[in-house]
Amino acid sequence: MPTSREDVKGLVPLNILVSALLTDMYQITMSYAYWKAGRHNENAVFDLFFRKCPFKGQFAIFAGLSEVIALMNSFTFSPSDIAYLRTVLPHCEEAFFDWLGQLDCRNVRLYALEEGSLCFPRIPLIRVEGPLAVAQLLETPLLNLINYPSLIATNAARLRLAAGADKTLLEFGLRRAQGPDGALSASRYSYIGGFNGTSNVLAGKLIGVDIRGTHAHAFVQSYTSFEQIKDPTLDGKDFVAIVKGYRDRPVCGKGSGSSNDGELAAFTAYAQAFPDGFVALVDTYDTLQSGVPNFLCVALALDDLGHRALGCRLDSGDLSYLSQEVRKMTTEAAKTFNRPFLATTNIVASNDINEESLHYLADQGHAIDTFGIGTNLVTCQAQPALGCVYKLVSIEGVPRIKLSQTTSKITIPGRKAVYRLLGADRVPILDIMLKDGEEPPQPGVPILARHPFVATKRARVTPTQVVRLQEMVWDGQAGGATSDMPTIHEVRATVAKGLKEIRQDTLQRLNPTPYKVSVSEGLHDFLHSLWEKEAPIRELS
Ligand SMILES: Nc1ncnc2c1ncn2[C@@H]1O[C@H](COP(=O)(O)OP(=O)(O)OP(=O)(O)O)[C@@H](O)[C@H]1O
Ligand SMILES: O=P(O)(O)OC[C@H]1O[C@H](OP(=O)(O)OP(=O)(O)O)[C@H](O)[C@@H]1O
Ligand SMILES: O=C(O)c1cccnc1
Ligand SMILES: [Mg+2]
Numbered sequence: 068m069p070t071s072r073e074d075v076k077g078l079v080p081l082n083i084l085v086s087a088l089l090t091d092m093y094q095i096t097m098s099y100a101y102w103k104a105g106r107h108n109e110n111a112v113f114d115l116f117f118r119k120c121p122f123k124g125q126f127a128i129f130a131g132l133s134e135v136i137a138l139m140n141s142f143t144f145s146p147s148d149i150a151y152l153r154t155v156l157p158h159c160e161e162a163f164f165d166w167l168g169q170l171d172c173r174n175v176r177l178y179a180l181e182e183g184s185l186c187f188p189r190i191p192l193i194r195v196e197g198p199l200a201v202a203q204l205l206e207t208p209l210l211n212l213i214n215y216p217s218l219i220a221t222n223a224a225r226l227r228l229a230a231g232a233d234k235t236l237l238e239f240g241l242r243r244a245q246g247p248d249g250a251l252s253a254s255r256y257s258y259i260g261g262f263n264g265t266s267n268v269l270a271g272k273l274i275g276v277d278i279r280g281t282h283a284h285a286f287v288q289s290y291t292s293f294e295q296i297k298d299p300t301l302d303g304k305d306f307v308a309i310v311k312g313y314r315d316r317p318v319c320g321k322g323s324g325s326s327n328d329g330e331l332a333a334f335t336a337y338a339q340a341f342p343d344g345f346v347a348l349v350d351t352y353d354t355l356q357s358g359v360p361n362f363l364c365v366a367l368a369l370d371d372l373g374h375r376a377l378g379c380r381l382d383s384g385d386l387s388y389l390s391q392e393v394r395k396m397t398t399e400a401a402k403t404f405n406r407p408f409l410a411t412t413n414i415v416a417s418n419d420i421n422e423e424s425l426h427y428l429a430d431q432g433h434a435i436d437t438f439g440i441g442t443n444l445v446t447c448q449a450q451p452a453l454g455c456v457y458k459l460v461s462i463e464g465v466p467r468i469k470l471s472q473t474t475s476k477i478t479i480p481g482r483k484a485v486y487r488l489l490g491a492d493r494v495p496i497l498d499i500m501l502k503d504g505e506e507p508p509q510p511g512v513p514i515l516a517r518h519p520f521v522a523t524k525r526a527r528v529t530p531t532q533v534v535r536l537q538e539m540v541w542d543g544q545a546g547g548a549t550s551d552m553p554t555i556h557e558v559r560a561t562v563a564k565g566l567k568e569i570r571q572d573t574l575q576r577l578n579p580t581p582y583k584v585s586v587s588e589g590l591h592d593f594l595h596s597l598w599e600k601e602a603p604i605r606e607l608s
Contacts, residue, residue: 078140124225135209142171237265306338387433460483467481
């Protein structure tokens, strides 16, 4: 086990801030109290789960696991961390700090869902088993490492569902994200959730997400005339003259005389720099009167030299109307100039796009091929946090329950096994939690599945397949991570597979059907007996 961050072998957290000290103060004070009482090494089991799906939906995507493993791998308080903690907890005994300074995750085991799995309320996404104090200290960093990744992956998946499988989705949120870490996580986990790429260059380098981009208004504004183009050539030909030749011909009946020459010069210069990667931002002055005719001039000139323009980007206005008008113009130009490729030119749209606007566009009709989505994706404006919690469910082998006036906040006690029961065509029917030691469900054998809290909600299920949802992913005693972490591409494929297999009415925007999460008869009875045992009986007078 490592003794300092520098010694760590294998996976380390992407963000240097992720460490044992990135925690809430109460984790340290509780650890001291556990230590002082001699309880720090008692065997504890914690479950990490959420109670309500985000975005008024009925599903979520589990993400962030590989960073959790990276934390486990490097979890240690450095000498300077310990020196700092001494200053904030001056009354704590010196031996506590000695003990804290040698802590690591060698006695911890983690069981988790596969990263990228579809997940549902109350199902433990991660189960942590280990010495009470260490497992307690892991609460805050684990929640931090799972909540936002899972939220953003879910948000991205919802945007993918709203846009349709055939659209290209690009994450453009770096400038609006909650700091550098929020931005990098957004790029990574939106890719996992179904986006195709990001504008974030660092995400390309560090994580391997495909990076893409167009250009900004500044590039167009910076040109006022063709005089700013010092060298008019492309491939040894007078490219500027070819572009101007198209400018002087009616392109789709629009443009001549009314288009902006500075904009045309800007497009020309950009095409000289990227003859095979030309995408024009067409809304700087007037999309239909200037931007699109200018785009067509440059696209035609490029084609004369054997280069294919990629498309144009709309960043304002009614994207439904404008995209359809752009498509009409490019289709007409394709006919007029006998250049069929123009009819399928890629129309990119950006500007405050969110799930609602994607549904609105789908309802209204549009001709957009690619959506660039920033602010609403990375800030998860519709729901800025996922409420994963981390609850003690067993201590020294004794199952523990947490009661609440709010039934949904009652925890399901004890170490549990979690299964997904599949019906015909591998469609999941429900998830079921069993008490530790209960016989796993068997294909073809009926099992009674009960709602944990509503006695009347129960169903007998005969699965055709049974999938165990949690696998051991960290075994400190056996050297740490139990297998190599999947690549982001593999996790993305897991998300896509889960979304394809689930009942589609669970995914729909309006009135999605809740997915059933249940407990076995044995766990149901146990939960309710412990509930009764722990709940005080009120005295009424
Ligand atoms: N969490 C749960 N665990 C186990 N059984 C449940 C759960 N929730 C509901 N049930 C039971 O599953 C059955 C179907 O419940 P559901 O709420 O889906 O009703 P439905 O709308 O009539 O069914 P469906 O949508 O499948 O046609 C009922 O018998 C109900 O009691
Ligand atoms: O709208 P988002 O989903 O966040 O997508 C990213 C936005 O960032 C860029 O411009 P910026 O917003 O900086 O300026 P502009 O809208 O005034 O062009 C881009 O043109 C989009 O509008
Ligand atoms: O490449 C783009 O078009 C882009 C990148 C970031 C933000 N807005 C747009
Ligand atoms: Mg904007």
